[in-house]
Amino acid sequence: MNEVLKGAFERARAAFIPVCDNECAALLEELCRRIKPRRVLEIGTAVGCSSSVMALACDCELDTVDVDGARIEEAHKLWRDLGIEGRIHAYLGDVRQLLFRITEGKKYGIVFIDGPKSAYKSIFLHAAEHLEEGGVIISDDVGYLGLVKGNGYPPHKHRTIVYNMRSYLEYISQPPYETKIMWDKGGGIAVTEVKEV
Numbered sequence: 001m002n003e004v005l006k007g008a009f010e011r012a013r014a015a016f017i018p019v020c021d022n023e024c025a026a027l028l029e030e031l032c033r034r035i036k037p038r039r040v041l042e043i044g045t046a047v048g049c050s051s052s053v054m055a056l057a058c059d060c061e062l063d064t065v066d067v068d069g070a071r072i073e074e075a076h077k078l079w080r081d082l083g084i085e086g087r088i089h090a091y092l093g094d095v096r097q098l099l100f101r102i103t104e105g106k107k108y109g110i111v112f113i114d115g116p117k118s119a120y121k122s123i124f125l126h127a128a129e130h131l132e133e134g135g136v137i138i139s140d141d142v143g144y145l146g147l148v149k150g151n152g153y154p155p156h157k158h159r160t161i162v163y164n165m166r167s168y169l170e171y172i173s174q175p176p177y178e179t180k181i182m183w184d185k186g187g188g189i190a191v192t193e194v195k196e197v
Ligand SMILES: C[S@@+](CC[C@H](N)C(=O)[O-])C[C@H]1O[C@@H](n2cnc3c(N)ncnc32)[C@H](O)[C@@H]1O
Pocket: 018, 019, 020, 043, 044, 045, 046, 047, 048, 049, 050, 051, 065, 066, 067, 068, 071, 093, 094, 095, 096, 114, 115, 116
């Protein structure tokens, strides 16, 4: 990995900023190299690590959104240092309010959902409408502390999020969607294709 980007990942982890882990980064890189999307949508910018992985792996334009302005500012510094700032368009605010505006009139080859878990399904449904043929939607951290896999009874404080995530995964595994869940990668990663019905 590029040394500048490696440093950014290390600084983020040291500061407990939840950036994607190495396996997820490797998967994003592989998918970008394979699909060669012209445009990528990312939900959850944080300090710009995963967006940099994707923008360095293919010659895409990338839209990304985060509610935390300080993180977006730091991300801009990273993109500038990496020479990719011109291809990345960062939106500050709540994805639930901004998504329609960001995606208006656009199609994406890759969508990476790594933001608020409670909004995964609504983001997914909207993203699916804006997905190019042959594109994929990647949902990160779907294993949620290892509690989502199986039918186990989750601890009370995690119950809602675990049940919602199970129902999300079930939904995105039914036609017209085809989803591969990699429980052992990252915090659990789901990769979804939309198939013709
Ligand atoms: C897991 S981090 C993203 C990590 C980043 N994708 C990476 O791997 O480098 C999730 C981000 O989602 C942002 N977020 C949470 N709720 C949000 C919302 N409602 N709208 C937009 N961003 C949100 C948080 O501020 C946080 O930076």
